[in-house]
Amino acid sequence: MALPRVRALAALLLATAALAAAQSGNSTQEPGTIPVAFEGSALLISYYSGVSEALLERGVVVPKQTPISGLSGGAFTGTFLHLGFNGTDMLEFWKSIIDDCTKTPGGCVGHLNGRMEDKLEKVLPQDAAEQITGVMRIALSQLDASKRDLNDSRSWLIADFFDKADLKSALTATDFIPCFTGDTVYTIFRNHPVIDGGYANGFKELCAGHDIANCIKVASWYVGDKANRTCDPNRCAASAASGCTTTERLTTSLDLYKNDYRYVDQWPLIDVYQRCPVSNYPGLAPNPLPDFVPHNQTVIDIYPGKYGPLPTFNGTETLACEWQSWSMMLPAGMELDAMDVIYQQGYKDGIAWCDENGYNV
Ligand SMILES: *[C@@H]1O[C@H](CO)[C@@H](O)[C@H](O)[C@H]1NC(C)=O
Ligand SMILES: *[C@@H]1O[C@H](CO)[C@@H](O)[C@H](O)[C@H]1NC(C)=O
Ligand SMILES: *[C@@H]1O[C@H](CO)[C@@H](O)[C@H](O)[C@H]1NC(C)=O
Ligand SMILES: *[C@@H]1O[C@H](CO)[C@@H](O)[C@H](O)[C@H]1NC(C)=O
Numbered sequence: 229m230a231l232p233r234v235r236a237l238a239a240l241l242l243a244t245a246a247l248a249a250a251q252s253g254n255s256t257q258e259p260g261t262i263p264v265a266f267e268g269s270a271l272l273i274s275y276y277s278g279v280s281e282a283l284l285e286r287g288v289v290v291p292k293q294t295p296i297s298g299l300s301g302g303a304f305t306g307t308f309l310h311l312g313f314n315g316t317d318m319l320e321f322w323k324s325i326i327d328d329c330t331k332t333p334g335g336c337v338g339h340l341n342g343r344m345e346d347k348l349e350k351v352l353p354q355d356a357a358e359q360i361t362g363v364m365r366i367a368l369s370q371l372d373a374s375k376r377d378l379n380d381s382r383s384w385l386i387a388d389f390f391d392k393a394d395l396k397s398a399l400t401a402t403d404f405i406p407c408f409t410g411d412t413v414y415t416i417f418r419n420h421p422v423i424d425g426g427y428a429n430g431f432k433e434l435c436a437g438h439d440i441a442n443c444i445k446v447a448s449w450y451v452g453d454k455a456n457r458t459c460d461p462n463r464c465a466a467s468a469a470s471g472c473t474t475t476e477r478l479t480t481s482l483d484l485y486k487n488d489y490r491y492v493d494q495w496p497l498i499d500v501y502q503r504c505p506v507s508n509y510p511g512l513a514p515n516p517l518p519d520f521v522p523h524n525q526t527v528i529d530i531y532p533g534k535y536g537p538l539p540t541f542n543g544t545e546t547l548a549c550e551w552q553s554w555s556m557m558l559p560a561g562m563e564l565d566a567m568d569v570i571y572q573q574g575y576k577d578g579i580a581w582c583d584e585n586g587y588n589v
């Protein structure tokens with residue numbers, strides 16, 4: 229008898245704390261009703277697992293209630309949140325995938341979705357689509373099938389999911405960085421060619437009703453003004469070669485292409501489908517790849533290093549350029565350790581944001 233009573237008391241205290249948090253914070257809305265938007269992450273995905281744990285603990289996210297939107301790693305995060313995963317459940321899921329693909333000949337590049345298929349099938353409940361429809365939106369970048377390049381993809385937000393297979397298809401489309409997540413240049417969702425949501429969507433597209441003010445915006449790659457201070461050619465050779473700058477896509481469009489899906493095998497775009505790795509085809513479309521929509525198009529609420537330095541890893545303080553390079557390649561031989569450190573950073577930043585905004589326990 230004692231245990232249930234303790235649990236009930238704890239639940240009551242938590243509920244009271246969440247209510248108090250909403251009242252003492254700067255939001256007049258009920259806890260769990262402010263929309264949350266997660267950008268992409270690539271391999272910095274465990275940052276969002278850590279942020280999720282913090283937002284759950286403080287009642288900022290209430291599964292099946294809080295409107296969540298996301299692209300790529302952010303889409304998985306929101307989906308998992310609504311399905312009742314906590315931060316450590318997500319971290320374990322991602323670590324099992326990275327552990328698996330780093331041990332496989334050829335590594336992770338080109339094989340991430342392949343490694344994910346079985347695990348996703350296992351962790352998603354049969355009624356996953358029903359559970360998240362109405363509270364979750366997933367952003368894709370839709371391509372023009374009549375061209376032979378990936379430019380000018382269109383913002384496509386999926387809010388209704390037909391069934392589990394449709395949801396799986398949306399998830400393995402929103403994360404589709406050409407030749408990185410899978411071994412083709414693009415993938416297919418509901419008979420349309422699509423790529424990673426980050427190519428056509430920023431926070432403006434993600435936040436419900438384009439209301440970026442009433443939306444908690446979370447990013448894992450953007451590092452604020454740390455980005456311009458740590459371009460170290462010894463520690464970040466690849467990004468230092470281009471001055472640690474990235475070109476970004478500044479105009480987006482919601483106007484979807486009217487692809488004729490009856491003739492997929494006759495699309496001009498099909499010509500570039502197998503063209504991986506893209507570096508094998510210099511001068512040929514789709515080389516170079518399109519630009520991502522900037523992560524910094526608005527003031528971001530939660531991002532790495534906003535509230536302090538980036539974490540120490542393997543005995544050294546992580547540079548912003550190193551953190552960003554981890555998105556495409558985790559530190560060799562220490563991948564899982566890095567994922568733990570990235571998770572902890574997300575948890576810390578999430579808690580710091582909650583403290584700042586009155587979501588106290
Ligand atoms: C709450 O107030 C802080 C500080 O004034 C601000 O940075 C933050 O964006 C606000 N959060 C929301 C959800 O309105
Ligand atoms: C997360 O959920 C799992 C069960 O799915 C549970 O074993 C674990 O203790 C939870 N972790 C936290 C930090 O609540
Ligand atoms: C596509 O965009 C890239 C990057 O902005 C650019 O270099 C390339 O010329 C564009 N290709 C076409 C066919 O417009
Ligand atoms: C980096 O950018 C910030 C603004 O984003 C600026 O305040 C700061 O002076 C810049 N630092 C350097 C070293 O350029």
Ligand SMILES: *[C@@H]1O[C@H](CO)[C@@H](O)[C@H](O)[C@H]1NC(C)=O
Binds near residue numbers: 474476524525526527
């Ligand atoms: C975002 O970054 C671009 C350059 O990549 C810069 O021109 C712009 O001022 C930044 N915007 C904000 C809001 O910091």
Ligand SMILES: *[C@@H]1O[C@H](CO)[C@@H](O)[C@H](O)[C@H]1NC(C)=O
Binds near residue numbers: 561
């Ligand atoms: C970790 O630190 C050791 C000792 O300094 C170094 O030899 C190794 O290369 C480092 N590994 C990574 C992945 O940073």
